Every structure is written in structure tokens, then in C-alpha cells.
Amino acid sequence: xxxxxxxLPQLVEQCARLGVPGIGLWREPVQAYGLEATAKLVRDAGLxxxxxxxxxxxxxxxxxxxxxxAIDEAAALGTDTLxxxxxxxxxxxxxxxxxxxxxxxxxxxxxPYAGERDVRLAIEPLHPMYASDRCAVSTLDQxxxxxxxxxxxxxxxxxxxxxxxxxxxxPAAVARAGAAGRIHTFQLADWTTPLPAGVLNGRGQLGxxxxxxxxWCDLVDEAGYTGPIEVELFNDELWRRxxxxxxxxxxxxxxxx
Amino acid sequence: xxxxxxxLPQLVEQCARLGVPGIGLWREPVQAYGLEATAKLVRDAGLxxxxxxxxxxxxxxxxxxxxxxAIDEAAALGTDTLxxxxxxxxxxxxxxxxxxxxxxxxxxxxxPYAGERDVRLAIEPLHPMYASDRCAVSTLDQxxxxxxxxxxxxxxxxxxxxxxxxxxxxPAAVARAGAAGRIHTFQLADWTTPLPAGVLNGRGQLGxxxxxxxxWCDLVDEAGYTGPIEVELFNDELWRRxxxxxxxxxxxxxxxx
Numbered sequence: 001x002x003x004x005x006x007x008l009p010q011l012v013e014q015c016a017r018l019g020v021p022g023i024g025l026w027r028e029p030v031q032a033y034g035l036e037a038t039a040k041l042v043r044d045a046g047l048x049x050x051x052x053x054x055x056x057x058x059x060x061x062x063x064x065x066x067x068x069x070a071i072d073e074a075a076a077l078g079t080d081t082l083x084x085x086x087x088x089x090x091x092x093x094x095x096x097x098x099x100x101x102x103x104x105x106x107x108x109x110x111x112p113y114a115g116e117r118d119v120r121l122a123i124e125p126l127h128p129m130y131a132s133d134r135c136a137v138s139t140l141d142q143x144x145x146x147x148x149x150x151x152x153x154x155x156x157x158x159x160x161x162x163x164x165x166x167x168x169x170x171p172a173a174v175a176r177a178g179a180a181g182r183i184h185t186f187q188l189a190d191w192t193t194p195l196p197a198g199v200l201n202g203r204g205q206l207g208x209x210x211x212x213x214x215x216w217c218d219l220v221d222e223a224g225y226t227g228p229i230e231v232e233l234f235n236d237e238l239w240r241r242x243x244x245x246x247x248x249x250x251x252x253x254x255x256x257x
Numbered sequence: 258x259x260x261x262x263x264x265l266p267q268l269v270e271q272c273a274r275l276g277v278p279g280i281g282l283w284r285e286p287v288q289a290y291g292l293e294a295t296a297k298l299v300r301d302a303g304l305x306x307x308x309x310x311x312x313x314x315x316x317x318x319x320x321x322x323x324x325x326x327a328i329d330e331a332a333a334l335g336t337d338t339l340x341x342x343x344x345x346x347x348x349x350x351x352x353x354x355x356x357x358x359x360x361x362x363x364x365x366x367x368x369p370y371a372g373e374r375d376v377r378l379a380i381e382p383l384h385p386m387y388a389s390d391r392c393a394v395s396t397l398d399q400x401x402x403x404x405x406x407x408x409x410x411x412x413x414x415x416x417x418x419x420x421x422x423x424x425x426x427x428p429a430a431v432a433r434a435g436a437a438g439r440i441h442t443f444q445l446a447d448w449t450t451p452l453p454a455g456v457l458n459g460r461g462q463l464g465x466x467x468x469x470x471x472x473w474c475d476l477v478d479e480a481g482y483t484g485p486i487e488v489e490l491f492n493d494e495l496w497r498r499x500x501x502x503x504x505x506x507x508x509x510x511x512x513x514x
Contacts, residue, residue, distance in 0.1 A: 197452070
């Protein structure tokens with residue numbers, strides 16, 4: 001998503017050239033290019049798919065069938081992790097607790113199905129500014145509480161600095177998540193202001209904002225996480241630039257962190 | 258601020274006409290109209306000043322002298338409460354904990370001064386989307402932790418639905434704040450999306466959004482709070498309309514809650 005202006009073949013070619021060993025993919029471009037074709041493209045380049053994004057939206061539009069399809073797609077791509085953006089309030093509802101209960105029920109339906117396919121669901125807490133319309137799971141504590149109902153090899157969490165950096169309880173939650181084997185992916189993005197209208201596409205390039213990214217990397221390290229680190233930026237300005245250039249810049253910023 | 262298009266005399270006249278017994282004021286219009294003139298205007302209409310907004314910004318520009326002036330102004334207006342918007346990260350800093358420590362230090366300097374003037378400081382936790390640039394105090398738990406260093410008659414909290422509605426820990430914090438006599442004001446605003454650019458002026462008219470406002474009123478009631486309830490909306494659309502009409506609408510919405 002960070003360089004969505006690149007086609008999948010361009011992305012794979014540039015990652016291979018730069019020595020980026022894995023890529024996180026989103027369902028829509030994979031479906032457009034073809035599931036098996038994407039799997040082959042990535043595999044032939046010697047890369048791995050780190051995660052597939054995304055399942056979820058349990059409180060609104062998305063069906064469990066569509067989430068099962070997402071799990072199947074993850075398995076076909078050879079990634080062990082499907083990121084879940086769980087959904088916000090149900091239409092007409094003002095009850096966040098009810099939304100989280102519905103999310104837990106939906107995950108209970110999906111977790112065994114995922115486990116049978118060696119895919120782990122990674123509940124992503126989203127920043128509280130998305131609580132109403134995208135994700136009623138706003139903190140790592142809440143995500144871990146839900147994940148705790150299921151085996152760690154079926155359900156864990158996504159740790160994304162953009163969403164949790166403000167939370168003084170998140171460092172302890174990272175440690176608990178790591179001890180429980182529930183950090184299923186770790187994502188970096190920086191926090192910059194002013195936020196754009198709609199607050200979706202203002203994630204900062206690493207180093208442009210105020211998040212202590214190195215500090216979060218250390219916390220995740222100390223929690224025992226050894227998996228891939230993804231950089232996920234939704235940023236209109238980055239998307240307007242040449243994709244290969246943004247990819248190179250992002251890699252340099254990542255290495256600087 | 259909800260009807261900032263009204264002059265102070267218009268505001269006072271309309272509130273008296275509608276039976277609104279108190280008004281929360283901001284420093285800038287008070288200074289423009291004159292401190293003593295404002296105090297007399299409100300007093301002569303039989304109204305009270307519920308709170309003065311705002312002190313704070315301890316991590317950046319504002320000086321302690323300016324905060325002492327705000328305390329003096331609150332006392333002159335006859336309100337017992339000065340709302341604090343504490344400030345975000347210091348320039349160049351990535352350390353939210355350090356910002357909160359600086360905020361605590363500044364309040365330690367100001368609290369006795371406020372107490373001697375029968376003014377209470379009301380630390381307002383702001384939504385986490387303001388953590389970097391406006392207020393490093395993002396939760397009611399954090400605000401209470403800071404307030405707990407001082408006597409309740411000197412320092413408490415502002416409970417504003419817009420800032421805390423997403424937080425599953427906030428109801429328990431409201432109960433603790435009430436039991437400790439630290440709810441120094443209670444403010445209503447609704448949450449609507451999409452958020453506007455800069456995320457400052459998108460607070461929803463009561464009933465237009467997704468917050469269970471009646472539920473929060475009940476929680477604050479149960480916590481023993483008997484003070485005024487303020488409606489504080491920053492909303493470009495409301496500001497473009499005729500002020501008296503917005504005031505009437507807001508009162509009707511408030512009564513419906």
C-alpha cells in the first residue's frame with residue numbers, strides 16, 4: 001500500500017533489486033492480478049508475502065464467507081498472517097462494547113478455519129479516531145483481550161506504531177503480547193500533523209513525524225518478536241511520487257530507524 | 258465557543274431569554290470585551306460563568322505568568338474553574354512521558370496560586386488524535402493520575418464526551434473522579450465523521466453523532482457530579498449559521514439528551 005502506484009510486477013522487481021525480502025499485500029490488487037499469478041510472481045522472485053490485508057469489518061458489510069475467502073487467499077499466497085480491521089459501530093448503534101462483542105463472535109467462527117489452513121488472524125487495533133467507522137478495537141489491550149479467547153497460533157495482534165504510539169499502556173501490552181506469542185505482525189508508520197480531511201491518508205514517512213520508532217522496535221524486540229517488520233504508509237503525497245523512488249526512500253528511512 | 262458568532266452581549270441576552278443559567282467563556286473574547294465589563298454583563302443578567310477556557314500549553318509557548326493571569330481572570334469572572342489544555346510534545350521531542358512530567362511540574366507551580374483564589378484547575382484529556390500537538394494527556398486515567406498529586410479543591414479534571422467516548426476505561430475513571438471530588442466540569446459534544454482537515458472543528462451537534470450522550474450523563478450523575486453541564490462544539494457549519502438559532506437548537510438537543 002505504501003507504493004500502490006507500482007504494479008505487482010514492478011513492486012516485486014524493485015523489492016528484489018533493493019534486497020527487500022518480503023512484501024505485505026492487499027487483497028484488491030492481488031485479485032486484479034490473479035491469486036495464483038501473484039503467488040507465482042512473488043515466489044519466482046525469491047520473495048515472501050509477509051501478510052495479507054485485510055479481513056474484518058465484522059460489524060458492517062463484510063460477510064464471514066468473504067473473510068473465509070480472505071483466509072484462503074492468504075494460504076494460497078503462502079503467508080501465515082491475515083490482518084483484521086474489525087469494523088466500527090453497527091449502523092445506528094452507539095454501543096462500542098456491543099461492536100467488540102460482535103467482533104469476538106465473528107473471530108470465533110473464523111479462527112478454527114484459519115488454523116486449519118495455517119493462517120493466523122492478526123487483530124489490528126486502530127487509532128481511536130477510527131473507533132466509530134472503521135474499528136471498535138482501539139487499543140492493544142482490547143485486541144489482546146479478544147485474542148486471548150483463542151489459541152495464539154490462530155489469533156494474535158498487529159502492532160502498528162501509527163495506531164498505538166499515543167497509548168501509555170501499549171508498551172506493557174506489547175510485552176504481554178510477545179510473551180504470549182501473539183505479535184503476528186509489526187508495522188511502522190510515523191505520526192504527522194495536521195491530519196488531512198477524513199484522516200485516512202496522512203501517515204507519515206518514517207522520520208518525518210514524532211513517533212519514537214526506534215523505541216517501539218526495541219520494545220517489540222524485547223518482547224521476543226523475530227518476524228518481519230512492515231512499513232505501511234497511506235499518504236497522498238507519497239502516492240503522487242514515482243513509486244520506485246518512494247520505495248528507495250522508505251528503505252533508507254527504515255534502515256536509519 | 259459553540260456560538261462564537263454571537264457577541265458577548267448577544268450571548269448573554271439570548272441565554273437569559275432561553276433560560277440558560279450559565280455560560281462557559283474563552284479568554285480571547287473576554288479580553289476583547291474587557292474583563293470587568295464581562296463580569297458585570299454576566300452578573301447583571303443574572304447568569305453565572307461556569308468555566309473559563311483555557312490555561313495550559315505548558316510544553317510549548319505558554320508561560321506560567323500567562324497561566325497565572327488566566328487564574329486571575331477566572332476569579333474576576335466569578336467562576337471557580339479554569340480548564341487546562343495542557344500542550345503536546347515539546348518542539349523536537351518524541352517523548353510523551355516527558356511532556357506529561359513537564360505538565361505535572363507546571364501544575365505544581367500553579368495549583369496553590371489557584372487555590373488561594375478559589376479557582377480549581379480542570380485538566381482536560383484531549384482525544385489521542387491531539388496527543389502530539391495539543392495535549393499529551395489523552396485519557397481520563399492520565400488526567401486523574403496528574404490531578405492526584407494535588408488537593409481536589411485545587412486540581413481536578415474536565416470530562417468531555419468528545420475526547421473520551423471511545424475509551425473503555427473511561428467509565429471507571431469517571432466514577433473514581435467523582436468519588437474523589439475531582440470532576441470540575443462536564444462537557445458534551447457528539448462524534449461525527451468524516452473528520453475535517455486538521456480535526457479541530459468537526460465536533461458534532463448533540464444527537465448528530467454516535468456518542469451515547471445520555472449514558473455519559475448517567476455515569477457522571479452516578480459519580481455524584483452536580484455541577485453545570487456545558488455544551489462545547491467547534492463546528493464550522495454551526496459557526497456559519499445564525500447564532501441565536503444555533504443556541505436554540507443546541508438547547509433543544511441538550512434537553513432531548
